[in-house]
Amino acid sequence: MSAPAIFNDKDEHLQHNGEWWRSAVIYQIYPRSFADSNGDGIGDLPGITAKLAYLSKLGVDAIWLSPFYRSPQADAGYDVADYRDVDPIFGTLADFDTMLEKAHALGIKLIVDLVPNHSSDEHAWFQAALKSPVGSRERARYIFRDGRGAKGELPPNNWQSVFGGDAWTRLEGQQQWYLHLFDSKQPDFDWRNPEVLAEFEDVLRFWLDRGVDGFRVDVAHGMIKQKGLPDWDGSQAMVEGGNVGPMWDQDELHDIYRAWRKVLDEYDGDRMMVAEAWVKPQARLARYIRRDEMQQAFNFDYLLARWDANELKEVIDDSLAQSAQVGAPTTWVMSNHDGVRHTSRFGLSQPxxxxKGINAAAEQPDEALGLRRARAAIQLTLALPGSAYLYQGEELGLPEHTTMEDRFRQDPAFFRTEGHEVGRDGCRVPLPWVAGAPAYGFGPSEASWLPQPESFARYAADLQEGDAESTLSLYRxxxxxxxEYGLGEGELEWLQSPRKDVLKLRNGAxxxxxxxxxxxxxxPAGKPLAQSVTQPLEGELPGNAAVWLLG
Structure with a gap:
């Protein structure tokens, strides 16, 4: 390993000054899969409210709530029809206010998902655009273009959807097409239109006035497209963990976030934004978290890192160095709703x-090995200075559902690629709360919007609650x-490693x-504080394991 290095998160320009988000542990809730209060098989806001005490006991500082807005649910709520209302499947605005009030009473902050790149095709604005003529104010809010070819029969350019297929859909009987970087039911806004900017500033204020503590910004790197919409011969797939091409990471994006930051700064309580921006390299990502823009950006390099000591160290070093350049904290995340759970990824032959999803025809992860590595990995993640994100169920050690039958799948990526991509349903399966209950206690009935594998029974929260060696107990x-030891606010010092496949570091004590x-x-010497394996260590740390030591 390389020589020891120190990264200090306590320099003068990084002082907290009450900025809670610098070291917060934030728990992602995917609402439809967290807890169902009414037995319809879909999680909802009252279900979340009922579980807030569980999250308080877990010890998280904040919740990030994936979309709950009014939506036809073509992409599980990331197709928003009304940004100022709750979809009836999740509850009401009154339910939202109740949830927020109880969370704040427990000392838990709430971040909501904002989806600004595109709306649903059922949004009032897009419906008005369809009924309005070419060149109208209504169409100018979205990206409509005439098709190529003698009769406009060809798309305006050759861009492909992230979900597969063309990124353009033609209006029936017209030469005009509209752009959708994702599903055809998710038309992209034209963010060079001042009406769009004004509308979203109003949306921000709507939720800030209700008391939310921040926003996770979906597709934060995609809202501005290069002028002229030139053809792009590259793939829409990520290249080494980042999206590239004329539809991603344009410099004008940062004007939007500076304007939004001014809105947030009008409110007390250190309201924050975190960017979902799949960009490379880290220096490019750091542009999103400059002092007058967002406060955080998801560290996808860390999420994508393999089970390799040198790769992990390089990612950590680069992340801390680049974020320090702009006076921002680094975030650490291993799983979310868009990818295979790390418990299963770490159990593959290439850990x-x-x-892009795992089905029964693919290599099946070693479930026990994946969990063992995941328990070790969280001891690295939570020891690093900065903010950490947890994806619901990882505290239970939940694996991916890798044998789901195709007839149950709902991810548009599965359908748009004709099954070539398995999709993200496997990581979105409803949580198991009670081992012996219908739907493992997800709700009061047997209903579950996605099927739960039988293996979920042994991961149920009620079984882990009284087990001092469970994954839930380890996370707590x-x-x-x-x-207690202020690790999120601390400093990282690499120590000399005794072996190339071992990481050794110190953060404070x-x-x-x-x-x-x-x-x-x-x-090494020191008093064990926590270890990832259940057996006594007896002078040595076994493989695929981690330990925290005092001293």
């Missing part, structure tokens, strides 16, 4: 690989220690040893 212990190899390693 950390990122397949680590989150408590992280707060806590030393972390992560063994990514299969062979055991001798334990």
């Amino acid at each position: 950390g690989a990122r397949p 212990r680590l989150l408590g220690l992280r707060r 806590v030393t972390v040893l992560l063994n990514l190899g299969d062979e055991p390693i001798a334990l």
